[in-house]
Amino acid sequence: xxxxxxxxxxxxxxxxxxxxxxxxxxxxxxxxxxxxxxxxxxxxxxxxxxxxxxxxxxxxxxxxxxxxxxxxxxxxxxxxxxxxxxxxxxxxxxxxxxxxxxxxxxxxxxxxxxxxxxxxxxxxxxxxxxxxxxxxxxxxxxxxxxxxxxxxxxxxxxxxxxxxxxxxxxxxxxxxxxxxxxxxxxxxxxxxxxxxxxxxxxxxxxxxxxxxxxxxxxxxxxxxxxxxxxxxxxxxxxxxxxxxxxxxxxxxxxxxxxxxxxxxxxxxxxxxxxxxxxxxxxxxxxxxxxxxxxxxxxxxxxxxxxxxxxxxxxxxxxxxxxxxxxxxxxxxxxxxxxxxxxxxxxxxxxxxxxxxxxxxxxxxxxxxxxxxxxxxxxxxxxxxxxxxxxxxxxxxxxxxxxxxxxxxxxxxxxxxxxxxxxxxxxxxxxxxxxxxxxxxxxxxxxxxxxxxxxxxxxxxxxxxxxxxxxxxxxxxxxxxxxxxxxxxxxxxxxxxxxxxxxxxxxxxxxxxxxxxxxxxxxxxxxxxxxxxxxxxxxxxxxxxxx
Amino acid sequence: xxxxxxxxxxxxxxxxxxxxxxxxxxxxxxxxxxxxxxxxxxxxxxxxxxxxxxxxxxxxxxxxxxxxxxxxxxxxxxxxxxxxxxxxxxxxxxxxxxxxxxxxxxxxxxxxxxxxxxxxxxxxxxxxxxxxxxxxxxxxxxxxxxxxxxxxxxxxxxxxxxxxxxxxxxxxxxxxxxxxxxxxxxxxxxxxxxxxxxxxxxxxxxxxxxxxxxxxxxxxxxxxxxxxxxxxxxxxxxxxxxxxxxxxxxxxxxxxxxxxxxxxxxxxxxxxxxxxxxxxxxxxxxxxxxxxxxxxxxxxxxxxxxxxxxxxxxxxxxxxxxxxxxxxxxxx
Numbered sequence: 037x038x039x040x041x042x043x044x045x046x047x048x049x050x051x052x053x054x055x056x057x058x059x060x061x062x063x064x065x066x067x068x069x070x071x072x073x074x075x076x077x078x079x080x081x082x083x084x085x086x087x088x089x090x091x092x093x094x095x096x097x098x099x100x101x102x103x104x105x106x107x108x109x110x111x112x113x114x115x116x117x118x119x120x121x122x123x124x125x126x127x128x129x130x131x132x133x134x135x136x137x138x139x140x141x142x143x144x145x146x147x148x149x150x151x152x153x154x155x156x157x158x159x160x161x162x163x164x165x166x167x168x169x170x171x172x173x174x175x176x177x178x179x180x181x182x183x184x185x186x187x188x189x190x191x192x193x194x195x196x197x198x199x200x201x202x203x204x205x206x207x208x209x210x211x212x213x214x215x216x217x218x219x220x221x222x223x224x225x226x227x228x229x230x231x232x233x234x235x236x237x238x239x240x241x242x243x244x245x246x247x248x249x250x251x252x253x254x255x256x257x258x259x260x261x262x263x264x265x266x267x268x269x270x271x272x273x274x275x276x277x278x279x280x281x282x283x284x285x286x287x288x289x290x291x292x293x294x295x296x297x298x299x300x301x302x303x304x305x306x307x308x309x310x311x312x313x314x315x316x317x318x319x320x321x322x323x324x325x326x327x328x329x330x331x332x333x334x335x336x337x338x339x340x341x342x343x344x345x346x347x348x349x350x351x352x353x354x355x356x357x358x359x360x361x362x363x364x365x366x367x368x369x370x371x372x373x374x375x376x377x378x379x380x381x382x383x384x385x386x387x388x389x390x391x392x393x394x395x396x397x398x399x400x401x402x403x404x405x406x407x408x409x410x411x412x413x414x415x416x417x418x419x420x421x422x423x424x425x426x427x428x429x430x431x432x433x434x435x436x437x438x439x440x441x442x443x444x445x446x447x448x449x450x451x452x453x454x455x456x457x458x459x460x461x462x463x464x465x466x467x468x469x470x471x472x473x474x475x476x477x478x479x480x481x482x483x484x485x486x487x488x489x490x491x492x493x494x495x496x497x498x499x500x501x502x503x504x505x506x507x508x509x510x511x512x513x514x515x516x517x518x519x520x521x522x523x524x525x526x527x528x529x530x531x532x533x534x535x536x537x538x539x540x541x542x543x544x545x546x547x548x549x550x551x552x553x554x555x556x557x558x559x560x561x562x563x564x565x566x567x568x569x570x571x572x573x574x575x576x577x578x579x580x581x582x
Numbered sequence: 583x584x585x586x587x588x589x590x591x592x593x594x595x596x597x598x599x600x601x602x603x604x605x606x607x608x609x610x611x612x613x614x615x616x617x618x619x620x621x622x623x624x625x626x627x628x629x630x631x632x633x634x635x636x637x638x639x640x641x642x643x644x645x646x647x648x649x650x651x652x653x654x655x656x657x658x659x660x661x662x663x664x665x666x667x668x669x670x671x672x673x674x675x676x677x678x679x680x681x682x683x684x685x686x687x688x689x690x691x692x693x694x695x696x697x698x699x700x701x702x703x704x705x706x707x708x709x710x711x712x713x714x715x716x717x718x719x720x721x722x723x724x725x726x727x728x729x730x731x732x733x734x735x736x737x738x739x740x741x742x743x744x745x746x747x748x749x750x751x752x753x754x755x756x757x758x759x760x761x762x763x764x765x766x767x768x769x770x771x772x773x774x775x776x777x778x779x780x781x782x783x784x785x786x787x788x789x790x791x792x793x794x795x796x797x798x799x800x801x802x803x804x805x806x807x808x809x810x811x812x813x814x815x816x817x818x819x820x821x822x823x824x825x826x827x828x829x830x831x832x833x834x835x836x837x838x839x840x841x842x843x844x845x846x847x848x849x850x851x852x853x854x855x856x857x858x859x860x861x862x863x864x865x866x867x868x869x870x871x872x873x874x875x876x877x878x879x880x881x882x883x884x885x886x887x888x889x890x891x892x893x894x895x896x897x898x899x900x901x902x903x904x905x906x907x908x909x910x911x912x913x914x
Binding site for chain 1: 595596597606607610611614617618621622625626628629630632633636637638641642643644645646647648649650653654657658661662665666668669671672673674675676677678679680681695728729730732734736737739740741742743745746747748750763765766767768769770771772773774775776
């Protein structure tokens with residue numbers, strides 16, 4: 037069925053540019069003290085890849101344990117720490133920084149036609165702060181881990197847990213500042229550093245989505261910092277805030293936690309949507325359908341995303357009238373996502389479509405994100421959420437959005453901009469194979485979890501009733517395929533650094549300022565100040581005008 | 583390896599429907615599953631279909647289309663309309679599920695790491711088991727004595743968080759005799775997955791037989807009455823005029839005027855709060871003289887006291903027999 041598209045996209049014989057941001061200075065010091073946004077992006081990429089594999093290792097332990105109904109592989113406490121560390125590492129140290137801190141750092145200045153971000157030193161500081169926060173979390177892990185789940189629900193976390201809660205919470209709190217700095221940098225850069233002619237509606241949609249995510253980072257992250265600080269205070273000094281025995285309110289914690297952590301889901305997914313909005317026009321060689329609708333929907337998601345937090349608490353004893361409001365807004369926040377999906381699909385209509393790896397990931401993203409988004413409606417539905425919440429249904433839904441959506445978008449973007457970042461092409465065949473394995477493995481892992489959830493299997497269960505084993509075995513089998521799919525790029529991408537075909541400035545014949553400079557770009561991005569004279573995604577004369 | 587469950591006569595991808603709301607939840611679920619399949623197939627068909635039809639070999643030059651306002655409106659309004667339909671449907675169901683009917687028998691549940699403790703008004707106590715009759719509304723009044731827990735019975739499609747510090751409620755009406763899963767679904771520490779049990783739904787006759795089984799300490803309210811005396815509550819809350827504490831007789835469910843001018847309805851949570859933090863909401867006309875009982879009374883004893891105070895009859899009606907509230911539980 038695969039149409040015979042040539043894998044060879046680079047037909048001309050290019051040579052690497054003589055000087056670029058990688059070879060301008062090769063000393064370790066020049067990397068550790070760099071203020072070049074592109075190098076900081078690479079530093080971030082290496083860091084979060086490390087955390088992705090730690091989080092992945094924890095997930096493997098979970099899936100291995102769940103192969104059998106009895107809790108026979110790990111001790112209960114070990115299992116609880118495994119899923120908690122999986123969540124903490126993946127969310128706070130991989131997903132939140134994933135696209136913004138790597139692709140965003142690399143591309144935001146290039147795309148708006150600037151030499152660097154507005155505050156290059158703060159950008160470097162952001163990476164160091166991230167490392168400090170991460171080292172707290174890693175030491176917590178080495179010292180025995182944390183067993184509260186990534187959600188730190190009180191009063192378990194503040195009074196009852198015997199694990200390294202404070203160390204982990206402080207790590208996340210510190211890493212939050214890295215996120216705030218990145219967001220701040222992006223917002224100022226987009227406002228102040230655009231090249232001549234780069235008006236708001238000429239910005240690539242990737243920038244719109246980064247901008248929307250940055251708003252959430254700057255406005256939401258302080259709340260999680262405060263919340264975790266309060267957890268540490270109650271745990272360390274018995275100051276009653278959340279534990280009823282100390283006069284506190286455990287539900288207050290949930291309000292504060294989700295006030296950040298629900299918008300944080302949009303911090304994670306919005307940049308991924310931005311990647312897809314770039315890749316689809318490039319491989320359809322066609323302007324994006326409904327540019328303004330896609331751009332505004334990013335902002336709408338950021339705004340409405342702040343007003344849905346209590347949909348995590350429909351059975352936690354909140355007022356049923358409050359639940360009515362939060363349910364309604366949760367339905368509304370789904371609409372901008374639907375608008376994006378329809379516009380991406382429509383962009384393909386009458387395109388000239390190439391099936392390269394980034395496009396395969398984009399197809400996967402659209403399909404899985406659609407399922408992830410629609411299953412979100414199940415959970416926004418008040419009467420149905422009662423049965424579904426706290427079960428594997430929610431686990432499956434969340435992974436469809438975060439892995440099927442976000443991780444696929446991240447891999448999509450890494451492949452798409454790999455030639456820009458490294459100057460070399462990744463090998464197409466193994467890359468397509470890995471995209472296929474990820475897609476198949478992902479669905480096999482998480483589709484059975486929807487069924488388990490409806491059957492009532494609670495999340496975070498170390499042991500489960502035997503009648504649910506079949507679906508758990510399927511899920512674990514899928515996870516092993518998924519793991520291979522994730523490991524493959526590690527090999528062939530590293531391989532390509534030396535042996536990949538030299539890409540040239542614009543191997544995909546894509547629009548956007550980042551493709552108008554050499555690959556890899558020079559330290560200051562552009563040899564001459566770029567001037568923007570046309571609309572984005574200008575892949576040819578519009579219909580009607582020839 | 584493959585459990586028999588998968589081949590049993592009922593549809594294997596769904597838990598049994600064993601309560602009055604189960605089919606209503608399932609109906610909404612089926613609708614949403616159908617909707618999800620429809621839109622996933624639609625989007626996949628567009629994406630894959632266009633990508634094959636307009637692949638570069640077939641269509642070397644793309645047609646540049648800017649967009650379409652009518653289409654944008656169409657695919658904004660249609661999903662919004664469908665969403666609002668689901669919203670209303672689901673919210674109506676939620677209101678039905680979250681508000682216990684007046685005609686309910688009440689059972690008390692205390693969650694702790696890692697077990698469920700059940701107290702029946704008639705005095706039976708159970709651990710990790712809950713016996714209930716089919717065909718009657720059952721209202722659970724639940725509290726945790728340590729961390730958050732959540733009471734979940736998938737076959738009934740009901741679930742509610744069990745919170746330390748205040749009572750929450752859940753209700754259901756079982757439709758089929760049987761033994762059903764009871765799970766704690768809110769992560770609560772080491773043996774979270776061991777905090778399980780069973781709900782045993784019985785024919786009303788069998789349930790009556792079960793109820794007549796041994797209760798060592800008498801009814802819940804009679805336990806409460808003993809506590810009411812032994813803790814000294816009765817000295818001030820004697821119900822006589824001029825007593826130092828407010829008269830509790832017949833007050834349950836009625837608004838109480840407080841010393842700060844506000845009013846509060848006397849419900850289970852208010853009784854519990856007044857025992858543990860008496861200074862919080864003082865009834866108008868009384869001094870802040872009641873000592874706290876915080877730390878002296880277990881959640882089970884608090885429940886017994888609540889059950890007793892609830893059943894106190896208005897002044898004038900003779901006697902406050904300890905058995906009355908229990909009977910009330912059955913006849914209501």
